[in-house]
Every structure is written in structure tokens, then in C-alpha cells.
Amino acid sequence: MKDESITEKIEILISENIRLKNRNAELLKQLGITKSWTGIRESILIPKLKERYGVEGHCLYSAIATKIGDIVKENIGVAKFTEINESNYEYAKELAIALVDTFCKFEWPHLKKLKIGWNKF
Structure with missing residues (x-):
């Protein structure tokens, strides 16, 4: 029963x-x-990072996406992610893709070390 x-x-x-x-x-x-930073981050950047480096490490992917976002904000001259909208979306998206593609060309030794530690549990 x-x-x-x-x-x-x-x-x-x-x-x-x-x-x-x-x-x-x-x-x-x-x-x-949606034409927003969240759309770029969640539908482009994080999936590209997962594809390149594996599924484990979402919190690190999130941190990298935020850092890329900071570069994008600085480049287009806005202070907040919410200011990435329809008027500057395409440029922000192209820049973010270029940055994440460049990042993904390299190995990520720190992530490899972390994954070894994660797999011990």
C-alpha cells in the first residue's frame, strides 16, 4: 500500500x-x-556558453553573460540593462554575439577545475 x-x-x-x-x-x-537584454542573455549567450563548455556551470555562464552585458552597456552608452530596447537591440545583440564567440574560442581552465570538484560530490 x-x-x-x-x-x-x-x-x-x-x-x-x-x-x-x-x-x-x-x-x-x-x-x-523580446528585444531586450534578457532576450539576448537567455536565448543567445547562455545557450552558446552551455554548448561550448557543457551543461554544468550555469552560475558561471550567468556571470560571464553579465560581464558581456556590462561591456555592451558601456559601448552603447546606457547605464542599465533595461535601457537595451528596440532602438539599440540589434547593435547590442551583434556586439554580445561577437564577444561571446570570441570568449568561446578559448579554453576555460578555471571551469575545468571547478567541474572536477563538482563531480566529486
Whole structure:
């Protein structure tokens, strides 16, 4: 009886997890459509970093995307990420892509060391 109850709960959690993953993917696509820094960051930069360096390390990818964003802000002359909008979006996107592509040409020794540590747990 208890095993059936646990099994049912696990099945419910698995189906809920699948539903949430699908919803998350849907929202991520919508972010890519918006002409904002968040759209650039979440639909272009972080996926490129994941593709190049692997799935582990999302917090580091986020930090790199923020640093790239700081360079983009400085270049286009805005103070906040929210000031990246339809009027400067294309330029900001092109610059961010160029920066992340340049970054991805290099190995990331620090990340390799961290991954070794993460895999020990």
C-alpha cells in the first residue's frame, strides 16, 4: 500500500516536472523574441556558453553573460540593462554575439577545475 502511494506520488512529480520543463522552454523561446537584454542573455549567450563548455556551470555562464552585458552597456552608452530596447537591440545583440564567440574560442581552465570538484560530490 505504501509503495503504491509512493509510486503514484513519484509519477505525479515526474509528470509535473515534464510539464514545467516544457513551459520553461516555451517561455525561453518567448524571451528570445523580446528585444531586450534578457532576450539576448537567455536565448543567445547562455545557450552558446552551455554548448561550448557543457551543461554544468550555469552560475558561471550567468556571470560571464553579465560581464558581456556590462561591456555592451558601456559601448552603447546606457547605464542599465533595461535601457537595451528596440532602438539599440540589434547593435547590442551583434556586439554580445561577437564577444561571446570570441570568449568561446578559448579554453576555460578555471571551469575545468571547478567541474572536477563538482563531480566529486
